[in-house]
Amino acid sequence: MQLTERQQEILDHVRAYRRAHGLMPSLREIQQHFRLKSVATVAQHLDALQEKGALQRHPGKARSLALPQARVSVELPLFGTIPAGRPSANEALADGQVPIDPVLFRLRPREEAFALKVRGDSMEGAGIIDGDLVILACREPKARDIVGALVDGESTLKRLTFEHGKPVLLAENPRYQPIIATEELLIQGVYVGHIRVSR
Amino acid sequence: MQLTERQQEILDHVRAYRRAHGLMPSLREIQQHFRLKSVATVAQHLDALQEKGALQRHPGKARSLALPQARVSVELPLFGTIPAGRPSANEALADGQVPIDPVLFRLRPREEAFALKVRGDSMEGAGIIDGDLVILACREPKARDIVGALVDGESTLKRLTFEHGKPVLLAENPRYQPIIATEELLIQGVYVGHIRVSR
DNA sequence: CATGGAACCGAACAAATGTTCGGTATGGCC
DNA sequence: GGCCATACCGAACATTTGTTCGGTTCCATG
Numbered sequence: 124m125q126l127t128e129r130q131q132e133i134l135d136h137v138r139a140y141r142r143a144h145g146l147m148p149s150l151r152e153i154q155q156h157f158r159l160k161s162v163a164t165v166a167q168h169l170d171a172l173q174e175k176g177a178l179q180r181h182p183g184k185a186r187s188l189a190l191p192q193a194r195v196s197v198e199l200p201l202f203g204t205i206p207a208g209r210p211s212a213n214e215a216l217a218d219g220q221v222p223i224d225p226v227l228f229r230l231r232p233r234e235e236a237f238a239l240k241v242r243g244d245s246m247e248g249a250g251i252i253d254g255d256l257v258i259l260a261c262r263e264p265k266a267r268d269i270v271g272a273l274v275d276g277e278s279t280l281k282r283l284t285f286e287h288g289k290p291v292l293l294a295e296n297p298r299y300q301p302i303i304a305t306e307e308l309l310i311q312g313v314y315v316g317h318i319r320v321s322r
Numbered sequence: 323m324q325l326t327e328r329q330q331e332i333l334d335h336v337r338a339y340r341r342a343h344g345l346m347p348s349l350r351e352i353q354q355h356f357r358l359k360s361v362a363t364v365a366q367h368l369d370a371l372q373e374k375g376a377l378q379r380h381p382g383k384a385r386s387l388a389l390p391q392a393r394v395s396v397e398l399p400l401f402g403t404i405p406a407g408r409p410s411a412n413e414a415l416a417d418g419q420v421p422i423d424p425v426l427f428r429l430r431p432r433e434e435a436f437a438l439k440v441r442g443d444s445m446e447g448a449g450i451i452d453g454d455l456v457i458l459a460c461r462e463p464k465a466r467d468i469v470g471a472l473v474d475g476e477s478t479l480k481r482l483t484f485e486h487g488k489p490v491l492l493a494e495n496p497r498y499q500p501i502i503a504t505e506e507l508l509i510q511g512v513y514v515g516h517i518r519v520s521r
Numbered sequence: 522c523a524t525g526g527a528a529c530c531g532a533a534c535a536a537a538t539g540t541t542c543g544g545t546a547t548g549g550c551c
Numbered sequence: 552g553g554c555c556a557t558a559c560c561g562a563a564c565a566t567t568t569g570t571t572c573g574g575t576t577c578c579a580t581g
Contacts, residue, residue: 127556127557127558129557129558145388146345146346146380146383146385146386146388147345149383149384149537149538149539150538150539150540151537151538151539159558159559159560160559160560160561161559161560161561161562162538162539162540163540163541163542163559163560163561163562164558164559164560166539166540166541167557167558167559168558171557180539181343181345182539182540183538183539183540183565183566183567184345184348184385184538184539184567185348185384185385185537185538185539185566185567185568186345186383186384186385186386186538187345187385187539189344189345221426222423222425222426223423224421224422226421227420227421227517227519228519229519247449250446250449250450250451250454250518251449252449255449269520314520315519315520316517316518316519316520317517317518318426318515318516318517318518319449319515319516319517320426320427320428320514320515321468321513321514321515326527326528328527328528348567348568348569349568349569349570350567350568350569358528358529358530359529359530359531360529360530360531360532361568361569361570362529362530362531362532362570362571362572363528363529363530365569365570365571366527366528366529367528370527379569381569381570382536382537382568382569382570383537383568383569384536384537384538384567384568384569385567385568386569
């Protein structure tokens with residue numbers, strides 16, 4: 124469910140307070156920040172936020188607000204390599220776990236995501252090279268997004284554009300030609316960032 | 323000063339509690355865990371721990387214990403930008419925390435590390451571009467390592483090489499000239515990887 | 522033996538904090 | 552107008568929580 128404007132403000136303030144002070148605010152501190160005359164108002168907003176899953180409360184405990192998605196790290200499933208060159212056979216075998224901070228990569232609460240190891244140099248121009256771990260979120264792609272896509276049965280990492288309303292996948296390397304899907308184009312995930320570990 | 327055995331136990335429990343519950347324990351919860359008959363005992367230990375700098379307290383606030391260096395393994399301090407172009411004034415202002423997995427980046431146990439935001443395009447050829455968060459470990463650099471270095475009082479990100487036994491810093495961009503330190507060359511950290519978050 | 526540190530107890534107190542019960546006001550909507 | 556959601560107020564209340572004061576016990580050490 125959607126947060127109201129006020130609820131969003133409260134939530135933002137709770138986040139900001141935690142960053143600034145290292146602990147959660149009390150109801151009365153929130154009250155003072157918004158110059159409210161009653162703690163009940165704060166309690167009400169917090170109830171609503173909890174109702175909507177935006178935060179959690181431990182009844183009776185002081186300063187016990189918890190930000191559900193504020194997990195320090197979650198482990199994304201790491202699948203096989205994704206060719207950033209010519210599409211080739213899709214290797215969908217899980218190779219391990221990649222620990223990342225969902226907040227850092229701006230993943231939305233409970234949003235699905237996974238990691239893939241890049242093979243090839245077709246995204247070189249975007250600074251994504253062989254061996255990088257790309258983080259792909261399962262969300263609706265927008266034009267100009269970099270996406271992990273299944274083209275004609277094979278998966279690849281490219282930038283998604285549209286020409287005459289038809290999707291075209293662009294490499295970020297002049298040595299590669301744009302790909303126009305002939306049969307099917309399935310976007311598996313949208314690039315939200317990547318990680319490189321030096322070897 | 324050295325912590326006593328008991329103080330260490332208390333500290334460990336506080337850490338464990340925070341991991342398990344996402345918030346700090348109250349004095350009475352600590353008391354119950356150790357089966358103590360008086361909260362005063364807990365308060366006493368916490369005072370001692372604060373005295374020794376092992377943790378911080380916010381007087382009068384509930385559950386307000388704070389672990390000063392708890393970021394050791396999970397969150398790296400993020401400093402200002404590091405120019406990957408021409409060296410410029412070093413901005414050593416802490417900007418926040420970058421949560422990473424030390425294992426993923428192959429950091430050694432207890433090895434110091436920090437993060438810097440890249441500015442400029444001089445490492446473009448290495449796939450490190452403006453806005454990337456580079457992870458730098460405090461360790462001895464080897465030849466061909468990418469390093470964050472302080473050259474003549476200004477910090478920069480370059481590849482470290484040697485010519486005739488003298489250190490030379492190379493950009494990974496033909497538009498930049500090698501830097502030969504005239505006065506001092508202080509290696510601040512060795513590149514172990516980086517993170518990019520799409521914008 | 523005297524001294525002092527470390528660990529602990531008991532009880533009371535004050536402050537901080539969450540909870541709950543009514544009530545008001547505004548605006549959109551049928 | 553009646554209905555509902557949202558936002559808010561005021562005041563009491565019960566709990567949780569931190570703080571403080573005076574004690575005890577044990578043990579190492581001079």
